[in-house]
Amino acid sequence: MAKKAKVSIATVSRVINHPDRVKEETRRKIYKAMNACNYVYNALAGGLSTKRSHAIGILIPNITNPIFSESTRGVQDFAGEKGYYVISVNTDYVYEKEKKLVNVLRERQVEGIVLTTNKPEGEIVERLVKDRFPFVLTYSFPRNPKVAFVGVDNIQGGNKAIEYLIGLGHRRIGMIALSFSLSDRSYHRWLGYKRCLKKYGIPYNPDLIIQTEYTFEKGKEAIKLLMRNPDPPTAIFCSNDILALGAMNGLSDMGKMIPEDVSIIGFDDIPFSKFVKPPLTSVRQPAYDMGWKATEVLFELIPKKRVHHSKHRILLDTEVVVRQSCMPLKRGK
Amino acid sequence: MAKKAKVSIATVSRVINHPDRVKEETRRKIYKAMNACNYVYNALAGGLSTKRSHAIGILIPNITNPIFSESTRGVQDFAGEKGYYVISVNTDYVYEKEKKLVNVLRERQVEGIVLTTNKPEGEIVERLVKDRFPFVLTYSFPRNPKVAFVGVDNIQGGNKAIEYLIGLGHRRIGMIALSFSLSDRSYHRWLGYKRCLKKYGIPYNPDLIIQTEYTFEKGKEAIKLLMRNPDPPTAIFCSNDILALGAMNGLSDMGKMIPEDVSIIGFDDIPFSKFVKPPLTSVRQPAYDMGWKATEVLFELIPKKRVHHSKHRILLDTEVVVRQSCMPLKRGK
DNA sequence: TTGTACGCGTTATCAC
DNA sequence: GTGATAACGCGTACAA
Numbered sequence: 112m113a114k115k116a117k118v119s120i121a122t123v124s125r126v127i128n129h130p131d132r133v134k135e136e137t138r139r140k141i142y143k144a145m146n147a148c149n150y151v152y153n154a155l156a157g158g159l160s161t162k163r164s165h166a167i168g169i170l171i172p173n174i175t176n177p178i179f180s181e182s183t184r185g186v187q188d189f190a191g192e193k194g195y196y197v198i199s200v201n202t203d204y205v206y207e208k209e210k211k212l213v214n215v216l217r218e219r220q221v222e223g224i225v226l227t228t229n230k231p232e233g234e235i236v237e238r239l240v241k242d243r244f245p246f247v248l249t250y251s252f253p254r255n256p257k258v259a260f261v262g263v264d265n266i267q268g269g270n271k272a273i274e275y276l277i278g279l280g281h282r283r284i285g286m287i288a289l290s291f292s293l294s295d296r297s298y299h300r301w302l303g304y305k306r307c308l309k310k311y312g313i314p315y316n317p318d319l320i321i322q323t324e325y326t327f328e329k330g331k332e333a334i335k336l337l338m339r340n341p342d343p344p345t346a347i348f349c350s351n352d353i354l355a356l357g358a359m360n361g362l363s364d365m366g367k368m369i370p371e372d373v374s375i376i377g378f379d380d381i382p383f384s385k386f387v388k389p390p391l392t393s394v395r396q397p398a399y400d401m402g403w404k405a406t407e408v409l410f411e412l413i414p415k416k417r418v419h420h421s422k423h424r425i426l427l428d429t430e431v432v433v434r435q436s437c438m439p440l441k442r443g444k
Numbered sequence: 445m446a447k448k449a450k451v452s453i454a455t456v457s458r459v460i461n462h463p464d465r466v467k468e469e470t471r472r473k474i475y476k477a478m479n480a481c482n483y484v485y486n487a488l489a490g491g492l493s494t495k496r497s498h499a500i501g502i503l504i505p506n507i508t509n510p511i512f513s514e515s516t517r518g519v520q521d522f523a524g525e526k527g528y529y530v531i532s533v534n535t536d537y538v539y540e541k542e543k544k545l546v547n548v549l550r551e552r553q554v555e556g557i558v559l560t561t562n563k564p565e566g567e568i569v570e571r572l573v574k575d576r577f578p579f580v581l582t583y584s585f586p587r588n589p590k591v592a593f594v595g596v597d598n599i600q601g602g603n604k605a606i607e608y609l610i611g612l613g614h615r616r617i618g619m620i621a622l623s624f625s626l627s628d629r630s631y632h633r634w635l636g637y638k639r640c641l642k643k644y645g646i647p648y649n650p651d652l653i654i655q656t657e658y659t660f661e662k663g664k665e666a667i668k669l670l671m672r673n674p675d676p677p678t679a680i681f682c683s684n685d686i687l688a689l690g691a692m693n694g695l696s697d698m699g700k701m702i703p704e705d706v707s708i709i710g711f712d713d714i715p716f717s718k719f720v721k722p723p724l725t726s727v728r729q730p731a732y733d734m735g736w737k738a739t740e741v742l743f744e745l746i747p748k749k750r751v752h753h754s755k756h757r758i759l760l761d762t763e764v765v766v767r768q769s770c771m772p773l774k775r776g777k
Numbered sequence: 778t779t780g781t782a783c784g785c786g787t788t789a790t791c792a793c
Numbered sequence: 794g795t796g797a798t799a800a801c802g803c804g805t806a807c808a809a
Contacts, residue, residue: 120797198530
């Protein structure tokens, strides 16, 4: 190494970390030598010594889903500002993958993880708290008050959607949901749905619920099934916008008008939702902020200062953003 | 460390790498000790020793753009299969960020980079080839035959779009492009546009071109500007789908019908394009495959076996996928 | 089959 | 100001 070629060894380290603590002359000498042998700093070795990898991990179901890419960007931006980099992995909603990937991340010595899991009460989370490993959950809400969380209250979100629909006069309200076993978010939204019906004294009808997978096509199929009902719903709540878009598509295949024939409300409010025809009414989830804030919380956790836990449970507001896919129920229907 | 608590030190390493080369008994003893002190393997330290980080980097403008999240997924999947993980960073189309982030990645000791840059002839790439650092370019095509590339021919893609429009009878064809200084992809698509016009003897009219930024809103603004032309275009080529979606939106604001009043063709064919009304005709770019194959090539490069360069320039096919946003020009227009 | 000892590229702690 | 030198946690001969 050309370091020695000129002079020292530990002085190089100083040049890198405290350039001012080195005489101007030797400093320049070292700089010159450095790009003579086109030296690049080895952050891994540095981390080995410091025991700080300057890396965090983010674990999501699928980066391809706009809601997740949005929140990922939030964590990347916050981490980037702190000089951290982020390793992102996809779990495709399968728990085994989650488990494996959390381990991979830990082996990579990430200092913390922003985690989205279907089972916030599962062994993964349990293990993490047992090991006192810094992490914060997003999207899925943990009952355990000891684990940090940033996200929205999905029950409330589901509630808001139905409240809105009922306010419009609808009483036969269907729901197309991401399979509960795949997503507890979806499950919670359904809970909100059910509770709201109850509140208004509307009987719950399981025939009006379909659980399916996360694709446009499935949304399309689902709506067709739903409309085949002898007494079909006049409004549909979809547990995410992708499903909603699929449903709209299916509806127009069937020659139905939105919102004249049936109202549709989605969840997430992904950017594309406002660009379909009619623009989709949806329960907004502030994804970017969620990622950003989750990372903020994570960085408070990493030094392990025992901060008040209350500070670590951030519930962001959902909001139904009204566009044109819903309308008041027509009389006589 | 509990390793010693029981027995050895380097044997632990063997247990990890060659479990079979260790006596059943001691092996189990070590396993037990490992999760007694809930040991996690330190992949960074391992890498330091091996000089292989088992990491690659991916550098893209913005993970939030569906086309990039799609290709990112492709590289993640391929890398994951090889036991590699990927660090992904966003450059927001700014060259200084690209430069800085490539360095960050190298300091992290990534073994290679899947790189999307606006300036495939710029100093970043030059430096990388000079250092013989493994990397493959995506999206933007490099003239330098020494650098690996996986992507589409954007000139050809632009050409196909215009060819299609002309085939439909259009002659006054506008273009809404991502600013050339921001994206050479956009520039190349415009080149294809221009050449195709020339081929058919249609005069090039700069008033029909707008360069703008990558947002729905900008697309919306752009189309309004374009339609204000005394002799407005009958068809518009948008250099990406986001812009196209914005344009469609703007058009309907103006009370124009698509495709009756004006035809729109996009580029990328992001998943959402088929869900707008009318479904968008677009030049398809196989993003997932691009990411996947780019990583495949990268892994051939990493061992530095001097493979034939020809093998390292993969041009995937574009294809105009016809939907319903374009129609033949009506007589008398 | 298992242990010793060195090296990987840094940082940190002392001396000089 | 600067230079030795011991970690950091792991691979890998080489020896036992």
